Amino acid sequence: MVGIYISGHPLDDYFDTLKFLTNIQLNDLKDLRKLIDKEVRIGGIIGEVQHKISKNGKGWGTFVIEDYFESYELRIFGENYLKFKHFLIENNFVHIKMYVKEGWKDAETGRIGDPRIQFLNFQQLQDTLSSNTKRISIKMDAQLIEQNHIDFFKKLVKKHKGDQEIVFNLSANGNGLNINLYSVKNKVKISEELIKSLKEKKLEFRLN
Structure with missing residues (x-):
């Protein structure tokens, strides 16, 4: 759910960063199949974060990111989680680069699963313009x-x-x-x- 703000949106301070250095809106993530084999760049505010441990003892997490129009929950696993988990702080302003891959193929049925997201980079939104x-x-x-x-x-x-x-x-x-x-x-x-x-x-x- 997108927050309601009385005196402007918190992302207003980063309006031009989002305009020039993102290539999709969060709403586009609802149909990942259209984004397969593409690098996507998003920006927004981190919402609810959950850090979890899998059955085999490996850390992973879920986090919600919100822009002007939408909020979307993402999951992050393995090396990506270990590398970027310090960015997963509620109310943190972030810019994220991701690559959307085709889903895993089931060896028995041959069916292709849901598309997968590989996280390429996280960055504080306030640093994104100058470094990119x-x-x-x-x-x-x-x-x-x-x-x-x-x-x-x-x-x-x-x-x-x-x-x-x-x-x-x-x-x-x-x-x-x-x-x-x-x-x-x-x-x-x-x-x-x-x-x-x-x-x-x-x-x-x-x-x-």
Whole structure:
């Protein structure tokens, strides 16, 4: 069940991370057969968690993850469980990469079982943008650039110092000319806050 929040959703702080770095919504997990042989990326809030022990003494777990529209329970076993169980904390914000495999084939009946999920990586949602993007490209019309734009970018780079490239894609309106300007010295840390600043200026950008 998806939670009801009075003053905004807790995931609002990670809206752009979810927009740019997930490729499905949790609702899509309801039909795993459509996702067989695909890498999927989801993000959300960890809900109820249960750590369990199998009959042969091996640990495994179940956890609920919730996004804006849906909640879904996942099971995690074996090496995946041992590697990622420290992320399974209620109210933790996570980004998860998974690979969906075809189910096991029954040797006697030949019947294929339900699809299986292999967990590739868990990551704190607040770290996902900076660690999964190499550069940010900002598109502008060269003829419309004014001093206030230059001052804005100077402050932006100073405030968000990092090791990711910032590229300016400049176009000259009407003549089809496009030039990419790369800043060698000035690099940034791509974050939700940086993206928010660009949106407030109504600047068009792309993450790579």
